[in-house]
Amino acid sequence: MVRWRDQWIPGARRAVTSHVMPRFRSDLDVIARYEPGRPIEEVVREHGLDPDRIVKLASNESPEGPFPAALEAMAAAGRESNRYPDNEGHDLRVALSTHLDVDYENVWLGGGSSELLRSVALAAGGPGTSAVYAWPSFVVYRLGTLWAMAEPRQIPLDDHHAHDLAAMLGAIDDTTTVVYICSPNNPTGTVATPEAIEEFVDQVPDSVTVVIDEAYYEFVTAPGHRSMIPLALDRDNVIVTRTFSKVYSLASLRVGYAVANPATIADLRRVQAPFSVTQLGQAAAVASLGQPDVLAKRIADNTFERTRVLDALTAGGVEHAGSQANFVWFRFDGPAEDPSDAFVSHGVIVRRFGTEWIRVTIGNSEENDRFLAALDALRGQPPRSI
Template identity: 35%
Template sequence: MPVRIRPAVAALPAYKPGRPAPTGAAGPAYKLSSNENPYPPLPGVLAATEAAVAGMNRYPDLANTAMAAAVGARLGVAPECLAFGTGSVAVLYHLLAAVCEPGDEVVFAWRSFEAYPIAVQITGATPVPVPLGPGAVHDLEALRAAITPATRVVMLCTPNNPTGPAIAHDELEHFLDAVPEHVLVMVDEAYVEFVDDPAAVRGLEALQGRPQVAVLRTFSKAYGLAGFRVGYCVAEPALAAAVRAVSLPFGISVAAQAAVLASLDAEPALRERVDALVRARAGLRDGLRGLGFDVPAAQGNFVWLPSGPLTAAHGEAFAAGGVVVRPYAAGEPGDGVRITVGEDAANARVLELAAGLPRP
């Protein structure tokens, strides 16, 4: 008799990573499918990691002590309010594992981060997707209406991946006031460094005085440490402790911890790079709109092309032209293509190829 696989695991949808840069295209090829930072490591990071790997024969610091102190000082929160993992997606898994069990429900907008329904189903809880509102934004009223006595968590992605808009802070405050106190509200701010809308959610501010709120952040995007996988949550101490309790021991490598500390010390260079990417994002968004595409407000390091039934064809057209993007083709009205903001040549190539695309 074969080993029994849990039904919840056997039924999981597959997570689809961004495809690598296409081969065989005439001219340069660009990977714009994974929301990666196109810049190399920040100043000082390579030297710090090279020094750290000399001690690879030793286990990393289980408590992430230096990293927690540095991140806590940067954010103005106590280290005991932090829990780290291998990317914010791992922290998401740990957070759900700490609070969910079979019979619980987890509410989230859809389309949103692809890992959400996977993470929910692993716990045995039931995913409750709620369609996005006009403009590809979170419909907070519909999310609130979806809360039932079985709801354990509501997940909010702001800016929303893959569509781009951020939730307004005042709307989040009203939403939190209406959510039962026992329901955890997870505010996923993986792209917070790229937000330039002053009205957008301020996750750490929403956390103040609300023990039901947890904020997720990452070093993968703006800080360019995607290959080292470091993310964290900010939560009230008891919840953060629960997340740490279910986390994989020694999950953050010695090199990754060193990279985070060095990256935090390179704040001026970080800001310059983020500002450049935000400017490039505006150019890409405006260029696509000028071609007649209804691109939503973009607050991450990517833009969204609402391609509808032409999603797969658009994705293949970009790939044939040397640019691999991330098509979301599920046969749903909200299908579209996510395009990461890349180097200037890549962004120019996107607009060149988009000019020849059929319109949905």
């Protein structure tokens, strides 16, 4: 039994306890805390760099601020912040149901799509269950699985950095309750084709929930690509998640949504925190949906800059995975143990995965120039003419 033994140390201002820690789950040690992209302020502190000379391309954020209408909506909604938000998210669900051409009851909101993913993991998991997902992929699939005391089954990506759906299918057994497909995949930017996903879902048992994470859907330009939302309307075990954090530039407000069948949503909401989508977030998201031309411009800018960065990598002989998202995955055999440190010394914050591969977010044209210049310098190449 854990016993608290308080003792008074002369001269100490309060009683201190001996080193008996509160009791938490014994499996917490295996759960690494979520590590976000390093904030600019942290890099400034650690490296003594000028904050104005640092670009952050580590978290797949938009380089632009929220849409103009969203800023106005936030200012108005902010004045009501003494009230709890609308827990049903009525206005945003109405706007999304129109935008997506689905019923109001098919729309589920969350505090970022991360919260939706966590809710699925908690509802589907528990001891004796397993979850299947690709690796490397979005770390919340792994974390959610561990939070839920389920067994993670990580299936390596194929040689093209894409989901190996056949291997994922093979990893499903009687214990499996949830499978995650990330398309485009974070961190590699590769997509699973709609046909391949449909064929995959056809073969997954109906009792297994299939989450299709479309966080970067809006950035996809591959011909023939389409959303899996119709599949979620058709199948009780399919959930498609999306977010306002990326193309809509609202990462800080934490607004995500999913499309699924209403009975599934009702069950999943049992493990969801109340009021997790702020009123500011709901208002900003509704306003953003009303500016399709701003959306189109943001997508076009990303496509242009993504092509420019990919072309530069190709021309420089840098191995990369292509990309259908707002980031690029490339190989970097740098001098440092932590390859992202090498970039930080040039004032560019990127995200490393292991010691060889790096993910860089597509920024604005100046930020991308800074990244390409840092890459050239680190590879000992003469500066390019931009």
